[in-house]
Amino acid sequence: MSAVLIIGATSAIAHETARLFAADRASFLLVARNEAKLQANADDLLARGATGMETFILDANDFDRHTAMMEAAERIFPEGIDYALVAYGTLPDQALVEGDAAAAAEAFTTNATSVIAVLTHLASKFEDQKRGAIAVISSVAGDRGRPSNYVYGAAKGAVSLFAQGLRARMAKHNVSVTTIKPGFVDSPMTADVSKNRLFADPADVGARIYKAMKRRQDVVYVPAFWRGVMGVIKAIPERVFKKMDL
Amino acid sequence: MGKPTAASQRAFQSWGRYPKSEPARIVRVQNRLSLPNFEEIGAPVLAYGQGRSYGDVCLNNGGTLLSTSDLDRFIHFDSDTGVLRAEAGTTLAEILLQTVPQGWFLPVSPGTKFVSLGGAVANDIHGKNHHVAGTFGRHVTQFELAQSSGERFVCSPDNNVGLFNATIAGLGLTGLITWVELQMMRIESDQVDLNTTRFRSLDEFLDLSEKANNESPYVVAWIDGLRAEGRGLLVQGDHAPADSDATLPGTQSGRKVRLSAPIDAPSWLLNPLSVRAFNTAYFNKQVARQKQSRIHYDPYFYPLDAVRDWNRGYGKRGLLQYQCVVPFDDSNASVREILGQIAESGAGSFLAVIKTFGDIPSPGLMSFPRPGITLALDFANKGDATICLFHRLDVIVREAGGAVYPAKDACMSGESFRAYFPRWEEFATHIDPSFSSSFWRRVTT
Numbered sequence: 001m002s003a004v005l006i007i008g009a010t011s012a013i014a015h016e017t018a019r020l021f022a023a024d025r026a027s028f029l030l031v032a033r034n035e036a037k038l039q040a041n042a043d044d045l046l047a048r049g050a051t052g053m054e055t056f057i058l059d060a061n062d063f064d065r066h067t068a069m070m071e072a073a074e075r076i077f078p079e080g081i082d083y084a085l086v087a088y089g090t091l092p093d094q095a096l097v098e099g100d101a102a103a104a105a106e107a108f109t110t111n112a113t114s115v116i117a118v119l120t121h122l123a124s125k126f127e128d129q130k131r132g133a134i135a136v137i138s139s140v141a142g143d144r145g146r147p148s149n150y151v152y153g154a155a156k157g158a159v160s161l162f163a164q165g166l167r168a169r170m171a172k173h174n175v176s177v178t179t180i181k182p183g184f185v186d187s188p189m190t191a192d193v194s195k196n197r198l199f200a201d202p203a204d205v206g207a208r209i210y211k212a213m214k215r216r217q218d219v220v221y222v223p224a225f226w227r228g229v230m231g232v233i234k235a236i237p238e239r240v241f242k243k244m245d246l
Numbered sequence: 247m248g249k250p251t252a253a254s255q256r257a258f259q260s261w262g263r264y265p266k267s268e269p270a271r272i273v274r275v276q277n278r279l280s281l282p283n284f285e286e287i288g289a290p291v292l293a294y295g296q297g298r299s300y301g302d303v304c305l306n307n308g309g310t311l312l313s314t315s316d317l318d319r320f321i322h323f324d325s326d327t328g329v330l331r332a333e334a335g336t337t338l339a340e341i342l343l344q345t346v347p348q349g350w351f352l353p354v355s356p357g358t359k360f361v362s363l364g365g366a367v368a369n370d371i372h373g374k375n376h377h378v379a380g381t382f383g384r385h386v387t388q389f390e391l392a393q394s395s396g397e398r399f400v401c402s403p404d405n406n407v408g409l410f411n412a413t414i415a416g417l418g419l420t421g422l423i424t425w426v427e428l429q430m431m432r433i434e435s436d437q438v439d440l441n442t443t444r445f446r447s448l449d450e451f452l453d454l455s456e457k458a459n460n461e462s463p464y465v466v467a468w469i470d471g472l473r474a475e476g477r478g479l480l481v482q483g484d485h486a487p488a489d490s491d492a493t494l495p496g497t498q499s500g501r502k503v504r505l506s507a508p509i510d511a512p513s514w515l516l517n518p519l520s521v522r523a524f525n526t527a528y529f530n531k532q533v534a535r536q537k538q539s540r541i542h543y544d545p546y547f548y549p550l551d552a553v554r555d556w557n558r559g560y561g562k563r564g565l566l567q568y569q570c571v572v573p574f575d576d577s578n579a580s581v582r583e584i585l586g587q588i589a590e591s592g593a594g595s596f597l598a599v600i601k602t603f604g605d606i607p608s609p610g611l612m613s614f615p616r617p618g619i620t621l622a623l624d625f626a627n628k629g630d631a632t633i634c635l636f637h638r639l640d641v642i643v644r645e646a647g648g649a650v651y652p653a654k655d656a657c658m659s660g661e662s663f664r665a666y667f668p669r670w671e672e673f674a675t676h677i678d679p680s681f682s683s684s685f686w687r688r689v690t691t
Contacts, residue, residue, distance in 0.1 A: 012276075012316070040278065040319055040321075043319065043321050044319035048344055
């Protein structure tokens with residue numbers, strides 16, 4: 001039975017991933033901000049086969065509480081953590097953060113700095129136990145800064161780069177670090193965005209994350225076509241790119 | 247949460263794809279804790295689950311649909327008592343996946359497992375075991391209803407009884423069902439034992455049916471919709487007992503798990519082109535008068551689920567279904583007349599489903615099943631020709647004191663509706679003022 005830690009467990013993508021681990025009869029520590037929503041997801045996983053269930057309430061921007069979360073994980077999983085997924089994030093309103101320095105900094109803290117802090121805690125733990133799989137949800141938005149969402153993109157870019165370095169460090173310790181780069185996902189986070197055919201179903205994204213963690217993959221674009229799309233977008237020369245409206 | 251979104255790539259049509267509908271907007275209900283802001287959304291609103299009803303009970307043309315597909319969490323399942331509570335958007339398919347390995351089955355199964363719990367309640371669905379189990383609503387122990395006033399009501403046979411009885415078979419008009427609790431049924435294996443018998447006339451069907459209803463919990467028959475005399479096959483079934491061939495994980499310790507893959511689903515059901523040839527072949531396939539078999543529950547209960555989007559086989563204009571019930575009488579002349587009209591039209595599906603309903607009452611004020619013979623057929627939508635046929639059939643059903651099933655309907659007149667559902671005025675007092683549907687506007691204006 002696997003020990004699974006999910007930080008940001010009320011995210012639709014994270015919950016779909018967790019359902020697949022629940023079907024394997026995994027034992028969970030779920031971490032999120034909203035207690036009631038977290039409990040609803042915990043109950044769902046229990047009915048779907050989870051063999052153990054603990055929850056921990058955390059606002060990831062409350063850095064002082066990260067240690068308490070790790071202590072809870074130690075206590076709940078004395079044998080170690082098999083899978084850790086860092087899944088939380090917010091989609092800032094680009095128009096707002098462009099003119100509001102405090103909002104821009106806060107969006108960066110939530111989506112990058114706090115994620116880096118959490119990953120650093122996880123890295124120490126996984127380095128000690130010398131096994132396991134860590135995954136972090138980044139985004140295709142982190143592959144190139146675009147005028148339409150560069151604050152979010154910069155944060156995700158930082159996460160991708162951090163995870164890349166961490167992956168090389170942890171490889172020596174038998175720990176995999178998977179960077180998940182979803183494209184558009186039809187989830188509550190994008191509730192205000194008008195949808196088109198490029199939007200993926202959270203259940204499909206969750207299935208891909210589950211598989212990637214099991215296979216200890218490095219970088220996964222979800223759906224896979226985004227790897228090609230971003231390859232093209234990254235190849236556009238800057239002098240052309242800056243005149244495009246992306 | 248539950249923020250409005252532009253109507254996305256999802257179609258939000260009904261299963262029959264007729265009538266076409268354009269909701270003004272889609273609001274996704276994310277979970278049972280944070281509900282949509284009804285004040286901001288305005289009227290009319292209607293919950294939309296899986297879109298598996300055929301006509302317009304799930305449509306709200308020009309209004310707002312509250313999509314419940316994200317409302318799919320289990321809340322609790324007690325594998326000792328079989329009591330299951332889940333959010334209303336959870337599908338029966340998801341439920342079976344979790345409960346069958348633990349020895350529990352749905353107390354009432356419709357013809358597809360891809361319906362939501364909320365839809366099952368709102369349409370008070372029935373199944374092959376109506377004569378022993380009644381409708382789905384009879385097995386609902388409680389549910390929560392959220393109304394546009396912002397109030398939430400936990401309804402059960404003992405609590406908020408008026409709303410309970412109005413919401414079961416209430417076509418989603420009493421508010422948003424957020425979660426449902428139901429009593430599941432014990433099974434010992436995932437297999438079903440079947441006994442198939444051929445019949446050559448309606449009278450023969452009725453005799454066989456009466457006998458089968460005493461012997462088996464599941465009884466249904468298929469008849470040739472192109473011939474008036476009522477030839478067909480009657481299938482009676484029961485969950486197989488645990489033995490060497492059929493068992494479940496968790497119910498028999500040390501025994502080998504045997505969960506067979508659902509196979510042998512009849513994809514031929516889908517080809518409307520070879521109807522007449524098919525019917526003869528299907529009917530004659532079974533040379534022996536009787537045949538016994540054992541199959542997995544999935545192809546038995548949900549044969550069409552094996553073929554995704556089979557409804558699209560009927561083309562752009564969509565599919566119309568006609569399901570009626572007429573009370574028993576001495577000669578069953580009305581059923582004969584209905585079969586005759588359909589055969590004469592030549593427009594009916596190759597297979598019609600025929601079954602007798604029992605007398606177990608539903609709590610639902612607007613519940614469709616009542617003692618008698620029920621008949622269900624698919625028709626390709628040929629416009630006026632099909633609709634005129636339905637209106638002729640409605641005349642017969644009305645005279646016989648029967649009813650047509652709203653979940654399958656896109657055509658009945660307001661006059662027919664009021665005759666079929668004499669308690670509609672009592673029901674209407676429980677409707678949430680912000681809720682409405684294309685169906686409701688059609689039959690009340």
